[in-house]
Amino acid sequence: MKTFVASRVAATFVILIALTAVMFVLQHISPLDPVKAQMGAQASAQAVAARREALGLNEPLLTQFWHYLTGAVQGDLGTSYRTRHPVASDLGDFLPATLELALFGMALAVALAVLLAFSTALKWRGSSVLRAVLFTGASAPMFLLGILGLIVFYQQLGWVPANGRIGVANPPTGPTGLLTVDGLIRGRFDVVADALDHLILPALVIAVGPAVAIGRVLRSSLLSDMDSDYARTARAKGLSEVAITARHVLRNSVGAALSMTGLQIGLMFSGVLVVEQVFGWPGIGQYIAQSIPVADFPAIAGVTLMLGALYVVINAAVDLLQAAADPRIAITGG
Template structure:
């Protein structure tokens, strides 16, 4: 396990360096002049030249890149041209909302995927209907699923809210920024219940597609494992199908599903940024959408870097979970 961890951490460093190189290259290829954006279109040539020299934009490309990486290591993502604040400060304010939505979406995707796989494998009553509903939802893009959810569950039925994180005015805003966790820490069950209701529609919108992908892979793996000799022996001992599934099959089948979960995280992040706009969710999606029209490249690159780091770390965690589930995995 230690050797595997060392290899994965080395791979993480290399991937992140490649990601920073791509972001830096895109910034250099951009037709937007960051100094003009920062100072305004009416700034004099002398002032622009002075600011470029101050920011080191006239230095050789290699020197600019190493300075860029050095700043990133220190947590400096640059300054936003739009908000005039440090990008790291802006991301720190918007990230908790996105993180909370992504975490609940991932939990829903894994939970629905496991239920989908187990129900269809053991042929539970209603499994076909459940499968049909999930497959129909997965056939639609996340933004269309979000709009459909608003029309049905907010506009028509009035069961769920459609915008924001909470409708309670005095909801806690700390210490973590994760509203459901802060509600627990401050003993506010009213805020917790309201926050969960606000999370349900956007989390489902980003979870259903990954849930089907995870569930189909897990179902295939479960069917294969159920045909092995040791599961037949377990049945011969009098164990029920559910007991065989729980004690002998599930752990030996999760490897491929974990790999699929890691792959789906990237698609989920893309869905989160779009779904946030539809539900007026105050996260990185809103921040990015506000930064794009004004060519705030520092803010956009900062968000992409944070999401890239999260994706790489989650896939590294998935690799370690696979090794824990199957000790035969060593590389």
């Protein structure tokens, strides 16, 4: 098990270094001069040359990459050309909104996936309707699903707000940046209720696709293991199908579903960026959408590095969870 953990951690570091190297190369082949972008077109040649020297842009490429890598490790992702603020500071402002939406969306996705898998595997009444609704939603483009959700649940029914993250004046600003958590910590239940009201529709939109993908994999594993020898032995002892599935079958079936969950988390973050545009959500999606048109490369690279690091770390954590659920994975090396 220790060897398995060490190998996964080492692989994670290698992938993160490779991702940083790609961002460094893209920055250097970009036609935009970072110094002129910072100082403006009216800057004198002497000022530009002095700034290039101060930033270390005249040093050898390997030295520049080392500075870039060590800076990224320490949280220094450069300065945004658009906001003139450190990219890390900008991400600190926008990330909590995206993180809250993604976490809520993933929680919904897992809950819907488990419900879909159990209801269809055990042939519960109404499972076919749930399956049809989820499959229909997953087949639609995410932006279209979001627009349809706004038309139905905001314009026609008036159940949810149209856009934004909060409608309450003076919401708490810390310590986590997650409004639902901070509202609970500060005893502001009006903030919690309003934040959930704003969260439910965009989170549901990003949850439908992952729910179907995870649910299908989990259902297939459940059906396969429900015919195993240990399941038949449990039936012979008089256990109900629900008890057999929950107590015995689920642990042996969860490995493939965990792998799919890790993959879907990465895809979910890309979906969150789209959904934020539809719902006017003040997160990373808004930040990068404003940065791309003005070629704000430090901001674009910072978002890419952050999302890439999250994806790699989450998948490494999923691998470790799989090994914990099924020790055979650690023995065979996955």
